[in-house]
Amino acid sequence: MVRFGLAGTGIHGGRYVAHLLAGEVAGASLGAISRADAQEGSLFALGHNVTFVADPRELATFPGLDAVIACLPPDLHAEVAIACLEAGRPVLVEKPMAASPEEARRIAEAAARTGTPLMVGHTLRFDPLIVALRNACRTIGPIRMIAINQRFEPTSRSWIDTPGRGGAILNTGVHAFDLLRYLSGAEIVSIQAAAARVVTSQTEDEFAALVRLEPGGILATVDNARTTEGRSGRVEVAGAKAQLRADHVHRELYRIEGRQRIDLGSFPAVPPVAEALRAFTACLASGQPMPVSAEDGEAAVRAAAAASRAAHTLDSICP
Numbered sequence: 001m002v003r004f005g006l007a008g009t010g011i012h013g014g015r016y017v018a019h020l021l022a023g024e025v026a027g028a029s030l031g032a033i034s035r036a037d038a039q040e041g042s043l044f045a046l047g048h049n050v051t052f053v054a055d056p057r058e059l060a061t062f063p064g065l066d067a068v069i070a071c072l073p074p075d076l077h078a079e080v081a082i083a084c085l086e087a088g089r090p091v092l093v094e095k096p097m098a099a100s101p102e103e104a105r106r107i108a109e110a111a112a113r114t115g116t117p118l119m120v121g122h123t124l125r126f127d128p129l130i131v132a133l134r135n136a137c138r139t140i141g142p143i144r145m146i147a148i149n150q151r152f153e154p155t156s157r158s159w160i161d162t163p164g165r166g167g168a169i170l171n172t173g174v175h176a177f178d179l180l181r182y183l184s185g186a187e188i189v190s191i192q193a194a195a196a197r198v199v200t201s202q203t204e205d206e207f208a209a210l211v212r213l214e215p216g217g218i219l220a221t222v223d224n225a226r227t228t229e230g231r232s233g234r235v236e237v238a239g240a241k242a243q244l245r246a247d248h249v250h251r252e253l254y255r256i257e258g259r260q261r262i263d264l265g266s267f268p269a270v271p272p273v274a275e276a277l278r279a280f281t282a283c284l285a286s287g288q289p290m291p292v293s294a295e296d297g298e299a300a301v302r303a304a305a306a307a308s309r310a311a312h313t314l315d316s317i318c319p
Contacts, residue, residue: 002281003031005065007056007080009044010035011157012094013071015273021048025277027285031065034058056080060087067091067284071121075099075165078107081118085110090117092280096174096304097297099165104301108294119280119290120297122178126275129253129267133235133246134183136255136264140239143184146220147236148176153229154199167203168224169195169311170304176222177211177303178296183237186213188303195311198227209307222307 009017013035020030030048034056035041045052053059056076059068060083067090070080074096084091085107097120098104111118124130137143150172160166180188190212195204208223233249243256251269255262283290 002028002066002284003064004028005032005034005053005059005062005068006030006071007034007059007068008071008094009033009041010071012273013069015271016069016071016277019271019274019277024271024274025281028277028281032059032062057083060084060089065089067280070094073099073159073162073165074170075103078103081107082110085114085116085118088114088116090280090284092119092121092276093297094121095123095178095297096170096301097294098301099170101298101302101305104298108298111294117284117290118294119276119283120292120294120300121273121276122175122182122292122296122300123272123276124175124179124248125182125292126272126279127248127267128270129246129248129251130179130182130235132253132264132267133237133244136244136253137183137237137239139242140237140244140255141241142216143186143218143237143239145236145238146180146183146218147222147234148179148220149223149225149232149234150175151225151228152231154205154226161200161202163202166200167308168205168226169193169207169308170301172226173207173209173222173224173307174300174304176224177307178292178300179235180211180213180220180222180303181296181299183235184213184216184218186216186218188212188299188306189214191303191306191310193307193311195308198225204311207307207311209310211303 032051034053042052068084069092071094193209195207205226211220231249235246237244246253253264
């Protein structure tokens with residue numbers, strides 16, 4: 001049994017709590033939590049027979065734990081993750097792995113130096129529809145283009161509108177940058193972007209990016225809007241032989257050949273957080289490499305940082 005300590009029990013951290021307390025992940029249980037509000041954290045811990053730890057970094061050495069989940073604002077991930085790695089305690093770090101490429105590199109270097117298992121919580125990789133999409137990508141010939149979008153309602157989390165830790169590019173666009181690498185097997189080499197503030201005041205809540213990946217000279221577009229009440233999660237992959245069209249919100253996956261659209265089946269929604277936890281727990285038990293490495297997490301953060309730089313330096317010229 002892997003006994004977890006959880007740093008952060010907010011909206012997303014609460015999903016980890018729910019799965020662990022409900023016993024939905026075989027071989028895993030919740031042993032301790034840490035949250036910024038000490039009073040609420042203590043009351044929650046008392047009510048669920050777990051331990052409250054005031055400083056999330058203490059989870060790295062707290063007795064009776066086997067692994068830690070870091071589900072904090074991204075600028076707080078590095079200290080917790082590195083403390084765990086240095087203590088030899090496996091850690092699952094939610095995406096984005098860090099708030100900056102420099103912090104992401106520190107985490108990746110610590111993981112490599114210590115050999116302590118680390119997985120990054122890019123949970124879309126564990127969605128059965130996305131897994132099926134990736135498998136289908138191998139049947140459409142060389143990939144020519146990819147298009148990914150995410151659109152949903154404004155968030156109520158105040159830290160999301162805090163420069164340095166929030167913004168749509170870092171907190172949701174990072175999903176798409178990871179999927180580009182996951183689906184194509186190629187690396188992001190250049191990014192152009194533009195961004196806007198519609199509901200937020202300090203950070204962007206809309207952006208669009210043009211990305212090039214190599215090898216293969218793959219062109220990709222990524223767009224994100226956290227400003228609408230309509231949700232979508234479209235992913236399109238165009239290959240030399242056929243195209244694939246998916247939506248992980250509406251659970252659709254099609255293959256397009258010529259003018260024919262072929263339904264590739266039904267993929268009921270499953271909680272991706274639970275699937276990520278199962279994968280992490282299974283790898284700890286088997287000793288197998290983690291499916292989302294520190295290097296993967298760093299690459300996604302670097303892409304987000306590049307898109308942010310591009311969006312804030314782009315000069316638009318309209319003749």
